Amino acid sequence: MKFVAEALNLSPIAAKRLEEKNILRQAFIKHPFFADVIEALKLDRKFGEFEEGTLIAKTVDGLEVVRGYPKIKRALTLHPTIKKHFRGEVVLEEKMNGYNVRVVMFGENVYAITRGGFICPYTTEKARMLINSDFFKDHPNLMLCCEAVGEESPFVPKEIYGVKTIDFYVFDIRDRKTNVALPIKEKEKLAEEYGFNLAPILAEVHVSKAHEVAKDVIEELGRKGREGIVIKDPKMKRQPIKYTTSESNCSDLSFAFRFFGEYGKDFMFSRIIREGFQAFEFDERDEEFKRRCLRLGEAILKAMVESIREVKEGRKVYDKMRLRFYDLEVFELFKEHIRRMGVSAEFSEPFEDNGSYVVWFYRYMKSTTDKIDYILRGNLWQ
Amino acid sequence: MKFVAEALNLSPIAAKRLEEKNILRQAFIKHPFFADVIEALKLDRKFGEFEEGTLIAKTVDGLEVVRGYPKIKRALTLHPTIKKHFRGEVVLEEKMNGYNVRVVMFGENVYAITRGGFICPYTTEKARMLINSDFFKDHPNLMLCCEAVGEESPFVPKEIYGVKTIDFYVFDIRDRKTNVALPIKEKEKLAEEYGFNLAPILAEVHVSKAHEVAKDVIEELGRKGREGIVIKDPKMKRQPIKYTTSESNCSDLSFAFRFFGEYGKDFMFSRIIREGFQAFEFDERDEEFKRRCLRLGEAILKAMVESIREVKEGRKVYDKMRLRFYDLEVFELFKEHIRRMGVSAEFSEPFEDNGSYVVWFYRYMKSTTDKIDYILRGNLWQ
Numbered sequence: 001m002k003f004v005a006e007a008l009n010l011s012p013i014a015a016k017r018l019e020e021k022n023i024l025r026q027a028f029i030k031h032p033f034f035a036d037v038i039e040a041l042k043l044d045r046k047f048g049e050f051e052e053g054t055l056i057a058k059t060v061d062g063l064e065v066v067r068g069y070p071k072i073k074r075a076l077t078l079h080p081t082i083k084k085h086f087r088g089e090v091v092l093e094e095k096m097n098g099y100n101v102r103v104v105m106f107g108e109n110v111y112a113i114t115r116g117g118f119i120c121p122y123t124t125e126k127a128r129m130l131i132n133s134d135f136f137k138d139h140p141n142l143m144l145c146c147e148a149v150g151e152e153s154p155f156v157p158k159e160i161y162g163v164k165t166i167d168f169y170v171f172d173i174r175d176r177k178t179n180v181a182l183p184i185k186e187k188e189k190l191a192e193e194y195g196f197n198l199a200p201i202l203a204e205v206h207v208s209k210a211h212e213v214a215k216d217v218i219e220e221l222g223r224k225g226r227e228g229i230v231i232k233d234p235k236m237k238r239q240p241i242k243y244t245t246s247e248s249n250c251s252d253l254s255f256a257f258r259f260f261g262e263y264g265k266d267f268m269f270s271r272i273i274r275e276g277f278q279a280f281e282f283d284e285r286d287e288e289f290k291r292r293c294l295r296l297g298e299a300i301l302k303a304m305v306e307s308i309r310e311v312k313e314g315r316k317v318y319d320k321m322r323l324r325f326y327d328l329e330v331f332e333l334f335k336e337h338i339r340r341m342g343v344s345a346e347f348s349e350p351f352e353d354n355g356s357y358v359v360w361f362y363r364y365m366k367s368t369t370d371k372i373d374y375i376l377r378g379n380l381w382q
Numbered sequence: 383m384k385f386v387a388e389a390l391n392l393s394p395i396a397a398k399r400l401e402e403k404n405i406l407r408q409a410f411i412k413h414p415f416f417a418d419v420i421e422a423l424k425l426d427r428k429f430g431e432f433e434e435g436t437l438i439a440k441t442v443d444g445l446e447v448v449r450g451y452p453k454i455k456r457a458l459t460l461h462p463t464i465k466k467h468f469r470g471e472v473v474l475e476e477k478m479n480g481y482n483v484r485v486v487m488f489g490e491n492v493y494a495i496t497r498g499g500f501i502c503p504y505t506t507e508k509a510r511m512l513i514n515s516d517f518f519k520d521h522p523n524l525m526l527c528c529e530a531v532g533e534e535s536p537f538v539p540k541e542i543y544g545v546k547t548i549d550f551y552v553f554d555i556r557d558r559k560t561n562v563a564l565p566i567k568e569k570e571k572l573a574e575e576y577g578f579n580l581a582p583i584l585a586e587v588h589v590s591k592a593h594e595v596a597k598d599v600i601e602e603l604g605r606k607g608r609e610g611i612v613i614k615d616p617k618m619k620r621q622p623i624k625y626t627t628s629e630s631n632c633s634d635l636s637f638a639f640r641f642f643g644e645y646g647k648d649f650m651f652s653r654i655i656r657e658g659f660q661a662f663e664f665d666e667r668d669e670e671f672k673r674r675c676l677r678l679g680e681a682i683l684k685a686m687v688e689s690i691r692e693v694k695e696g697r698k699v700y701d702k703m704r705l706r707f708y709d710l711e712v713f714e715l716f717k718e719h720i721r722r723m724g725v726s727a728e729f730s731e732p733f734e735d736n737g738s739y740v741v742w743f744y745r746y747m748k749s750t751t752d753k754i755d756y757i758l759r760g761n762l763w764q
Contacts, residue, residue, distance in 0.1 A: 073762035084760035241762060260655065265647035268654075270763075273642065276686030277757060280694075283687075290676070293683050297675030304658030305671075312662075375659060378466035380455035380623060381652075 004041055004056045007063040018047055027055050028119040029340070031333055036060045036107030042117025043068065051179070053117040060107040067179040069100050069115060069145055069172075072230065075243045076277040078211035078218075082231055086207045086238055090231050091184050092217055094200040095242055096169050097227035097251075098149030098156050103127050103168070104176055105136030112148075114155075118341070121333040122154055125326060126166050135194040142182075145172035147199060152324045154334075154361055160225045165324055171199040171230070181236040202229065214243065215282065222247045246282075246292055249274045250299035258303035259317065261367030272296070307365075311372040319363040326356045386423055386438045389445040400429055409437050410501040411722070413715055418442045418489030424499025425450065433561070435499040442489040449561040451482050451497060451527055451554075454612065457625045458659040460593035460600075464613055467623060468589045473566050473616050474599055476582040477624055478551055479609035479633075480531030480538050485509050485550070486558055487518030494530075496537075500723070503715040504536055507708060508548050517576040524564075527554035529581060534706045536716070536743055542607045547706055553581040553612070563618040584611065596625065597664065604629045628664075628674055631656045632681035640685035641699065643749030654678070689747075693754040701745040708738045 001024060005015035018024070027042035028034050040057040043050055051068030058064075075081040082090060100115040101123055110133050112123035131144065149156070150163030161167075170191055173182045182190070184201070191198045205213045210231070217229060228244030249271045256263035256271070275296055283289040307317045325331040331350060338345050344364045350357035375381065383406060387397035400406070409424035410416050422439040425432055433450030440446075457463040464472060482497040483505055492515050494505035513526065531538070532545030543549075552573055555564045564572070566583070573580045587595045592613065599611060610626030631653045638645035638653070657678055665671040689699045707713040713732060720727050726746045732739035757763065 076757045076763050077760070080760040081762065085762070257654070257658070260658075265651045269647045269650065272639070272650075272682060273686070276639070276642075276683055277690065279683045280687045280690040289683070289687075290680075293679030294672070294676045295679070296683060297677070297679030298672075300654060301658055301661045301671070301675050301678060304655070305662045305665075308659065308662040375458045378459070378462040380463065380467070381458050381655075 001039075001041055001056075003039060003058045003063055007056045007058075007065050008050065014048070021045070021047065023047060024056075025117075026340070027057070027113075027117050029121070029333060029336055031121075031329075033121060033124070033327075033330060033333055034111070034119060036109050037111070037119065040119060044116075053113075053115055055113050055117045055119070057106065064104075064106060064176075066102055066104055066113060066143060066176045067174070068117060069102060070179065070239075072240050072242045074274075075231070075241050076274060077281050078214045078243060079281070080211075081241065082210045082214065083207050085241060086210070086231070086233055088207065089204055089234055090207055090210050091201055091234050092203040092205065092210070092214055093171060093184075093230045093232055094202055094221065094226065095228045095230045095244070096147040096149050096161070096171075096199050097158050097248065098147040098153060098169075101127070101146045101148045101168065102176070103131055103144040103146055105133060105140065109133075110136070118337070121330050121337050122323065122325075123148055123166075125330045127168065129326070130168055132194045132196070135190070135196075139190075141175055141177065142173055143176035144168070144170050144196065145174055146170050152322050154321055154323055154338075157321050167197060169197045169199045172236075183235045184232060185234065199230075204234065218243065218245050219282070221245050225251070244274065246275060246278055246295060249278075250295050253296070254299040254303040256303075257300045258307050259319065259365045259368050260304060260307070261369070261371045262365050307368055308372050308376070311369055312376055317365040317369045317372070319365065321361040321363070323359045323361050324353070324356050325350065325359060328357060331357065331359060383421075383423055385421060385440045385445055389438045389440075389447050390432065396430070403427070403429065405429060407499075408722070409439070409495075409499050411503070411715060411718055413503075413711075415503060415506070415709075415712060415715055416493070416501060418491050419493070419501065422501060426499075435495075435497055437495050437499045437501070439488065446486075446488060446558075448484055448486050448495060448525060448558045449556070450499060451484060452561065452621075454622050454624045456656075457613070457623050458656060459663050460596045460625060461663070462593075463623065464592045464596065465589050468592070468613070468615055468620055470589065471586055471616055472589055472592050473583055473614045474585040474587065474592070474596055475553060475566075475612045475614055476584055476603065476608065477610045477612045477626070478529040478531050478543065478553075478581050479540050479630065480529040480535060480551075483509070483528045483530045483550065484558070485513055485526040485528055487515060487522065491515075492518065500719070503712050503719050504705065504707075505530055505548075507712045509550065511708070512550055514576045514578070517572065517578075521572075523557055523559065525556055525558035526550070526552050526578065527556055528552050534704050536703055536705055536720075539703050549579060551579045551581045554618075565617045566614060567616070581612075586616065600625065600627050601664070603627050607633070626656065628657060628660055628677060631660075632677050635678070636681040636685040638685075639682045640689050641701065641747045641750045642686060642689070643751070643753045644747050689750055690754050690758070693751055694758055699747040699751045699754070701747065703743040703745070705741045705743050706735070706738050707732065707741060710739060713739065713741060 023044040024041045027040040038058040043054040046052050053068030055066040102113045110128045112127040114120045146168040150166035152165045173187045222245035227248040230240045230242050232240045252271050256268050346362045348360035350359045405426040406423045409422040420440040425436040428434050435450030437448040484495045492510045494509040496502045528550040531543050532548035534547045555569045604627035609630040612622045612624050614622045634653050638650050728744040730742035732741045
């Protein structure tokens with residue numbers, strides 16, 4: 001695609017290499033709701049300096065590049081990992097449990113791009129309602145990197161934040177073309193100025209005792225069922241590091257074992273390994289360790305038994321999400337979006353609620369359902 | 383190899399196909415201890431009707447084929463699986479937790495072949511002491527399929543059977559060339575006649591209530607830390623099915639997570655899945671379910687924390703086995719055998735004990751050690 005090479009400023013050789021790699025995918029559905037976008041492609045894998053999920057768009061304003069959100073590496077132990085990777089002060093910021101969205105403006109409208117690089121109709125509709133677009137008029141080169149959280153999430157519905165619908169929490173403000181992140185103080189100032197929610201900043205502490213503070217913070221977040229923290233350099237010059245609570249690891253495992261046919265062994269294994277290192281670092285007392293073991297075991301087995309029971313009772317295994325649309329055209333667009341993402345889904349009829357439309361989104365877990373059914377009919381394993 | 387084609391009675395085309403597949407491996411080390419064997423190869427993978435682990439040998443008696451022990455499929459639920467696969471009566475036999483050995487006679491001596499098809503010096507030495515070789519003189523076409531169990535096992539050391547050294551428990555008697563198994567009554571008769579230990583036969587029951595009896599048997603075995611059962615057709619005309627206790631699944635998991643760098647995710651995943659289906663089928667009461675969850679969580683986390691602590695304290699992660707040799711030549715032979723199996727191991731000096739030699743066999747888990755060390759030095763994951 002010629003506009004991609006131009007937007008990314010690729011040499012003819014690099015452009016040819018990109019084409020050969022076959023990693024460009026359609027990033028949006030042509031529709032009046034996305035009127036400012038003429039063409040848009042996304043990178044399915046990293047290419048040179050450009051992250052996976054990078055969006056390249058021909059818009060009414062011209063060519064635009066929105067860099068993919070970088071992978072954040074993980075600490076398996078707080079000590080000595082924090083000390084090794086940072087100098088001076090570090091900021092401990094809450095890592096909220098939703099889905100990663102980059103919000104930008106093209107033409108006159110706000111667009112919400114999910115991690116993989118798709119312009120999501122569901123998220124875009126909400127971003128247009130909730131995000132003060134003056135910010136982009138004043139700072140057209142910046143993007144808001146947000147966690148979209150709440151109960152009405154099509155991807156990661158959670159009740160833990162008290163958000164009944166869905167809302168955006170900014171954790172980074174970055175130059176959308178270079179991916180350079182603003183220092184945390186500037187991010188806070190802009191959030192204040194434009195009225196954005198921020199992912200909570202929980203502590204600022206010297207590296208020498210950051211692991212101790214982080215441990216307390218993690219235990220406190222765990223008690224509330226929250227996901228974890230991102231440890232950041234206040235100037236955002238060094239790469240951030242993430243670290244999660246046991247409750248979040250277990251909640252992931254619960255999800256993965258509920259849908260064990262769909263989820264990869266790598267996903268499960270990595271979360272169990274996290275628990276092992278945290279148990280080593282955190283559990284001085286036997287009863288804490290025992291509680292952790294029980295939590296892990298229950299996360300795994302309760303989830304599996306629930307799915308097995310469902311199939312035993314003749315039902316299929318589904319993940320069920322409540323969604324809300326303010327425009328039924330967006331609902332149609334979202335259905336098509338989900339189809340193109342390759343997700344096997346069913347939707348209820350929309351029903352009016354307070355001037356908007358509530359829809360149930362059922363994600364059918366065919367592999368899990370089929371595997372359980374096969375076993376329950378008395379077939380052998382292997 | 384020409385003698386293989388002749389022994390397996392292969393057509394020239396089949397012989398060529400076997401050669402192309404490149405699945406023949408050396409099955410023994412030339413040594414006076416194995417004097418009756420001139421050449422021996424084994425199948426590294428299934429070939430036609432011949433199972434993986436099939437041994438083909440040129441011996442002082444001529445060409446011999448010892449068929450590989452067939453894979454036994456697993457039930458994930460007792461009901462309706464047993465009912466679906468058997469008719470009339472079934473026998474519930476204890477599946478002991480050791481390693482699978484086929485014992486045969488070549489020339490004047492007994493040979494012990496491990497699952498993969500190797501003639502094992504360690505096991506052969508013990509088989510020659512413990513197995514009444516008159517059996518083979520009377521029944522040269524038969525092989526004894528045994529579980530080698532006990533504390534002094536180089537592969538699966540267990541204290542649960544009260545066997546301080548190592549002993550053999552016959553679970554099948556088969557025609558070594560056709561792999562046809564004798565009916566259970568005949569196996570019992572021969573074992574009685576020649577004084578062999580048998581893997582315990584725990585019940586004979588009609589299929590209609592076999593799942594209920596099996597559940598009680600499994601719970602009882604579980605309380606003793608035993609592995610599980612094999613469900614058999616008394617005539618051995620139908621394929622047996624295995625089913626394991628929760629304690630055995632957890633013991634496997636404990637082993638796998640103690641050495642998580644060495645063990646595959648498939649190994650771990652399959653055992654967790656077994657627990658899920660058993661929890662579904664067995665745990666009517668909440669407290670049983672909770673105990674199972676705790677058992678699972680502890681199996682995983684205790685093992686990991688133990689290995690992490692070892693590396694933290696500057697040690698390497700090892701599996702440690704106590705072995706006993708009656709002839710130091712066999713010890714030398716076993717070291718070479720282990721080396722050829724590709725196992726990274728160290729051995730203590732042998733020390734005399736009661737007319738035999740005790741040796742400590744350390745299996746070094748390099749990958750687990752290195753991974754933990756990398757993390758504990760503050761490096762990031764992914």
